[in-house]
Amino acid sequence: MAGRLLLLRATTAALQLRSNVAARPLLRAVSTAKGIPTDEEQATGLERRAMQALKQGKDPYSILKPKQYAGTKEDPHIVPSIGNKRIVGCICEEDNTAIVWFWLHEGESQRCPSCGSHYKLVHHELPH
Numbered sequence: 001m002a003g004r005l006l007l008l009r010a011t012t013a014a015l016q017l018r019s020n021v022a023a024r025p026l027l028r029a030v031s032t033a034k035g036i037p038t039d040e041e042q043a044t045g046l047e048r049r050a051m052q053a054l055k056q057g058k059d060p061y062s063i064l065k066p067k068q069y070a071g072t073k074e075d076p077h078i079v080p081s082i083g084n085k086r087i088v089g090c091i092c093e094e095d096n097t098a099i100v101w102f103w104l105h106e107g108e109s110q111r112c113p114s115c116g117s118h119y120k121l122v123h124h125e126l127p128h
């Protein structure tokens with residue numbers, strides 16, 4: 001019986017010690033914030049960078065629907081790339097079943113060898 005009592009006391013002491021050391025900063029953080037923190041407030045590292053890029057209107061991982069371009073010389077299809085070239089597949093006509101593949105290089109805009117649509121490579125930075 002005495003041993004059990006001693007064990008209980010030891011556990012209570014350990015809990016008090018832990019609450020004094022570790023739980024205080026947590027309690028302070030919860031008490032100063034209003035309610036549950038949002039994803040943006042608690043995001044760190046890569047997730048935070050991606051969120052900030054999205055907020056600035058950027059699309060770091062190409063998760064949004066691509067913008068529509070006319071494909072003319074004045075308004076070429078913009079192709080983002082992390083390198084200096086990228087393979088492009090052009091569906092020249094809306095109902096075509098074959099895709100025309102070609103390499104698009106950095107620099108001046110290039111034309112699809114089949115339909116002549118303009119494509120321009122634009123450097124894209126990943127947020128890492």
Ligand SMILES: [Zn+2]
Nearest residue numbers: 090092112115
């Ligand atoms: Zn084409």
